[in-house]
Amino acid sequence: MLERIRSERVAHLVQSDIRAMTQRCVEVNGVNMGQGICDTPPPGEVIQGVTLALEKGANRYTRYDGVKRLRHALSERLARDNTLNVDPETEVVVTVGSTGAFAATVTALCNPGDRILLFEPYYGYHLNTARVAGLEVDMVPLNPADFTLDEQALEAKAKGARAIVVNTPGNPSGRVFTRDELTAIAQICQRHDLLCITDEIYEYFLYDDHAHISMATLPGMKDRTVTISGYSKTFSITGWRIGFVAAPRELAEPIGLVNDMYYVCAPSPLQYAVADTIQALDPDFYQSLAREYQAKRDRFCQLLDQVGLTPRVPEGAYYVLADISRLGCETSHQAAMTLLEEAGVATVPGSAFFSGPDGEHWTRFCFGRTDKTLEAAERQLLEWAERSNNAR
Numbered sequence: 001m002l003e004r005i006r007s008e009r010v011a012h013l014v015q016s017d018i019r020a021m022t023q024r025c026v027e028v029n030g031v032n033m034g035q036g037i038c039d040t041p042p043p044g045e046v047i048q049g050v051t052l053a054l055e056k057g058a059n060r061y062t063r064y065d066g067v068k069r070l071r072h073a074l075s076e077r078l079a080r081d082n083t084l085n086v087d088p089e090t091e092v093v094v095t096v097g098s099t100g101a102f103a104a105t106v107t108a109l110c111n112p113g114d115r116i117l118l119f120e121p122y123y124g125y126h127l128n129t130a131r132v133a134g135l136e137v138d139m140v141p142l143n144p145a146d147f148t149l150d151e152q153a154l155e156a157k158a159k160g161a162r163a164i165v166v167n168t169p170g171n172p173s174g175r176v177f178t179r180d181e182l183t184a185i186a187q188i189c190q191r192h193d194l195l196c197i198t199d200e201i202y203e204y205f206l207y208d209d210h211a212h213i214s215m216a217t218l219p220g221m222k223d224r225t226v227t228i229s230g231y232s233k234t235f236s237i238t239g240w241r242i243g244f245v246a247a248p249r250e251l252a253e254p255i256g257l258v259n260d261m262y263y264v265c266a267p268s269p270l271q272y273a274v275a276d277t278i279q280a281l282d283p284d285f286y287q288s289l290a291r292e293y294q295a296k297r298d299r300f301c302q303l304l305d306q307v308g309l310t311p312r313v314p315e316g317a318y319y320v321l322a323d324i325s326r327l328g329c330e331t332s333h334q335a336a337m338t339l340l341e342e343a344g345v346a347t348v349p350g351s352a353f354f355s356g357p358d359g360e361h362w363t364r365f366c367f368g369r370t371d372k373t374l375e376a377a378e379r380q381l382l383e384w385a386e387r388s389n390n391a392r
Helices: 017-027 044-055 068-082 097-109 124-132 151-158 179-191 249-263 268-280 283-306 332-343 371-391
Strands: 092-096 115-120 136-141 163-167 195-199 225-230 242-246 319-323 362-366
Touching (some): 044 268, 068 268, 092 097, 097 195, 115 124, 124 163, 242 249, 242 268
Parallel strands (some): 115 136, 115 163
8 A cells, every 4th residue: 555645736625615616506407507517509600610520531630739720710819809919829728618728827837936916816727736846836816895906915925926817808707807917017017027827717707897907018018928718718718628828939939838748738629620610600699698697696686686596797798706604504504505505506615615714604606507407506506595585
């Protein structure tokens, strides 16, 4: 018997609350409003694209940084939608999802022991991936009242750090950083020579006229920014794992080398399908997507208000943090289990996104679901609220 089964780099890892709640939801046959599964139907173009790619024999390894068609489609899309100009031959790397992009980035550009800054509330995969890479993670809390940037808190943590992660629109907060906030972050990055790693996977999920601004487009930031995004959410293809990195050649090259070592390449036929779909869809698709999800947000937040789980209405992405204080539970995990067992609706405890006690009065719902799923959650939460009120 081996004395040590796990390596030190994964000794801290446990199953995430997101996956744990999903498994428990399956066991009780509940409605999963926790994990960002995104079960809405993909565009017809992307499904047709797979068939065409397979018919043409796209079954072999691709170039480590992605097929030419996709790299060029991404370059054109970034110029059109993000005002970010990148060379598709040297500054784009197609990856196995945006999580694969993040793993390749921190492995390629950071050394074990380097300090990386995460805004809190944070996305758990950013935290754990950085830890597995041997990095020291330092939290920078956002203002608790509204999750806006605390510039002084960031300045205090920035000295001596290697990198910062900027996730906007944010998971789980739903915050969309303003230009002023991003400019403040950019200035701190330049003062302290920080690498900026962005997660922009929800960039098309924007509500109430909020605008997405890519950090790399701000003055002085292109040479120090790794832009990460993908199509899991935008095209409702979370299982396809098509993400990408856009970065200056000096940064993209080592990221590509790690991507090759870890993953070889993203799935070949899916790359062609995504490329064809990017080129086929016009801007109306993305505008319609934002309108559709804003309607889902408004409907679900109204429901949460109605059942006494006050929401922090998100500006972007498709998650909402709800205040579960009225349940009277000691922890957010207990509150999430109460909702699952009594209402049959799965959420993610707020403690999954905070390093301290600030998450204990939150739970996260995902409203990126079909109308049928939203209707089931609505029915069960309303029935639960009525039973709870009658029991008082």
